[in-house]
Amino acid sequence: xxxxxxxxxxxxxxxxxxxxxxxxxxxxxxxxxxxxxxxxxxxxxxxxxxxxxxxxxxxxxxxxxxxxxxxxxxxxxxxxxxxxxxxxxxxxxxxxxxxxxxxxxxxxxxxxxxxxxxxxxxxxxxxxxxxxxxxxxxxxxxxxxxxxxxxxxxxxxxxxxxxxxxxxxxxxxxxxxxxxxxxxxxxxxxxxxxxxxxxxxxxxxxxxxxxxxxxxxxxxxxxxxxxxxxxxxxxxxxxxxxxxxxxxxxxxxxxxxxxxxxxxxxxxxxxxxxxxxxxxxxxxxxxxxxxxxxxxxxxxxxxxxxxxxxxxxxxxxxxxxxxxxxxxxxxxxxxxxxxxxxxxxxxxxxxxxxxxxxxxxxxxxxxxxxxxxxxxxxxxxxxxxxxxxxxxxxxxxxxxxxxxxxxxxxxxxxxxxxxxxxxxxxxxxxxxxxxxxxxxxxxxxxxxxxxxxxxxxxxxxxxxxxxxxxxxxxxxxxxxxxxx
Numbered sequence: 001x002x003x004x005x006x007x008x009x010x011x012x013x014x015x016x017x018x019x020x021x022x023x024x025x026x027x028x029x030x031x032x033x034x035x036x037x038x039x040x041x042x043x044x045x046x047x048x049x050x051x052x053x054x055x056x057x058x059x060x061x062x063x064x065x066x067x068x069x070x071x072x073x074x075x076x077x078x079x080x081x082x083x084x085x086x087x088x089x090x091x092x093x094x095x096x097x098x099x100x101x102x103x104x105x106x107x108x109x110x111x112x113x114x115x116x117x118x119x120x121x122x123x124x125x126x127x128x129x130x131x132x133x134x135x136x137x138x139x140x141x142x143x144x145x146x147x148x149x150x151x152x153x154x155x156x157x158x159x160x161x162x163x164x165x166x167x168x169x170x171x172x173x174x175x176x177x178x179x180x181x182x183x184x185x186x187x188x189x190x191x192x193x194x195x196x197x198x199x200x201x202x203x204x205x206x207x208x209x210x211x212x213x214x215x216x217x218x219x220x221x222x223x224x225x226x227x228x229x230x231x232x233x234x235x236x237x238x239x240x241x242x243x244x245x246x247x248x249x250x251x252x253x254x255x256x257x258x259x260x261x262x263x264x265x266x267x268x269x270x271x272x273x274x275x276x277x278x279x280x281x282x283x284x285x286x287x288x289x290x291x292x293x294x295x296x297x298x299x300x301x302x303x304x305x306x307x308x309x310x311x312x313x314x315x316x317x318x319x320x321x322x323x324x325x326x327x328x329x330x331x332x333x334x335x336x337x338x339x340x341x342x343x344x345x346x347x348x349x350x351x352x353x354x355x356x357x358x359x360x361x362x363x364x365x366x367x368x369x370x371x372x373x374x375x376x377x378x379x380x381x382x383x384x385x386x387x388x389x390x391x392x393x394x395x396x397x398x399x400x401x402x403x404x405x406x407x408x409x410x411x412x413x414x415x416x417x418x419x420x421x422x423x424x425x426x427x428x429x430x431x432x433x434x435x436x437x438x439x440x441x442x443x444x445x446x447x448x449x450x451x452x453x454x455x456x457x458x459x460x461x462x463x464x465x466x467x468x469x470x471x472x473x474x475x476x477x478x479x480x481x482x483x484x
Contacts, residue, residue: 024065025072027057028123031117032073039115039155047115047158049472054123061127063088070120075112083143084124087136089176094181104374118144118159125166130427134174141167145183152194161202161234168206172213181210192228200228217251224248239269243280259287278308279341285312286346289353296319302393310336319350323356324379325352352363355380356393363399370409383408 031050038046040283067088074081121144128137145167148160164187171180184207191199204227211220224245246261266280281299288295300306300313312333318327331338338344351443358378362369375386393399461481 017046024057024062025068027053028065028069029072031057034067035119037111037113039113039153042155043159044155047155049468050119051158051162058126058130061123061130063127066123069123072113079114080117080120082145084120084140087124087140088129114153115155115159118148118151118156118163121147122159122163122166125163125170128280129166129170129173134170137166137170138174138176141170145187149187149190154196156348157196157198160196161198164199164202164206176215177210184210186373188227188312195423198233198237201234201241205237205240205244208241208248212244217248218314219246220244221252235268236270236273236312238331239265239273241277242268243276243283246280246283246287250283250290255291259284259291262287268424273391274304278305281305282312282341282343285309285316286350288345289316289319289350290346292353292356305458313352315347319354319357321363322354322378324351324354324358327354336407337429355389359390359393360399361455363401363410366410367412368409370407372408374410 022460031053034046034050034053034457038044038050067085070081070084074084081356125137125140125182127142128134128140138311141163144163148156151160164184168177168180168184171177179398184203187205188200188207190196190415191203204224207223208220211223213219237366242261246265247256249255249258262280262284266277266284269277269280281302285295285299295316300309300316300439302309314330314334315327318330327350335344338347359374360375362377371383371386371390374380374390375383378386378389380386380389387403387408390399390401391403394401399412401410403410
């Protein structure tokens with residue numbers, strides 16, 4: 001449909017309308033007025049709403065519409081207008097004449113608010129990234145960051161956080177992520193001094209991503225442990241923080257904490273952020289296998305994740321059976337997938353778990369078995385390896401058996417009733433704690449309008465509030481897909 005419309009507009013006579021949809025420019029002006037209202041009233045929620053509306057409008061942005069909006073919003077001849085216009089592709093003379101004629105009756109603003117200027121930077125930056133003009137995007141993002149350092153307004157913090165994200169994204173797409181690490185640390189220090197908590201959240205996650213991109217896990221943990229912590233302001237940033245923390249804990253062999261962080265990140269992530277949830281589930285599956293757990297089949301059958309999680313499903317099956325040869329074949333078959341996911345080193349750790357699972361199955365099936373047969377069933381290289389592995393498993397409590405060195409055999413003890421032990425109580429207690437924590441988080445997430453117990457809501461205010469809630473529900477499903 002879009003191609004047909006564009007062809008009709010090209011075939012139209014010389015007095016036709018401009019190539020961009022008039023509704024796009026109209027929507028951008030409405031968003032600008034919403035930002036102005038939020039800046040004058042110091043209401044950050046209005047600027048948040050403006051960003052959500054912009055994300056819904058992102059796919060419709062064109063160079064001609066952006067150029068007309070820049071001429072409308074910024075002061076004519078200003079440095080910001082000149083710089084931002086230079087990043088946009090030049091239109092032909094006819095299109096420029098039509099744009100000028102269209103925007104002439106609308107007088108530009110007499111003075112440009114910092115919020116509007118930063119918003120213009122954000123629009124142009126998103127457009128350049130969507131057009132895959134990464135070098136121009138890097139220059140635009142660097143200019144926007146330099147401008148942000150001179151602005152200290154709380155109403156700019158929301159727009160600044162989004163600019164920080166795209167600033168890092170531009171350099172990541174060009175493979176130059178290490179170049180901005182010092183600048184990100186400087187920005188984080190500035191945000192801390194200005195008490196910009198949303199900026200601190202965003203920049204901390206960007207720094208963690210920067211360190212983890214180059215496998216600098218120790219430095220990432222040092223930064224995370226020393227950075228100031230406070231109540232999360234953005235659900236998306238909190239999900240990212242949990243994911244990065246889960247990866248750090250996994251590398252540090254703290255699998256229990258890593259599992260909790262990764263599962264919580266996958267649960268809190270928006271439904272639209274499919275790629276992010278897939279990554280969380282991949283790492284969570286590996287961590288659960290390292291803990292000796294076997295993930296349920298429903299984990300691999302989630303909507304939209306079946307194909308991405310297929311290698312991990314086959315890996316889980318090999319670990320569940322305890323077949324070392326099958327585990328090796330799966331690791332070799334999907335080695336490229338595991339390397340791209342950066343989980344290959346973790347899968348190497350799973351070899352010991354596969355052997356232990358197979359040994360546990362043998363101890364349940366046989367009351368007495370020679371170490372030669374154990375080595376054959378586990379497909380180990382020698383009997384000495386089997387003896388040392390059995391001895392370590394007995395010492396760690398993985399199996400309930402004894403080792404007869406004289407006859408070189410393993411003697412398994414009878415398995416008792418599981419309900420006579422404390423394991424069911426421990427599992428039941430962990431489930432109750434999980435439900436209570438979820439309830440407490442839901443209660444803390446509740447929000448109430450200020451002074452709702454003092455003032456009675458009029459019919460007009462109630463109608464306006466419901467309209468805003470409907471618009472919020474409409475756009476929240478499409479919110480920030482590109483961030484993940």
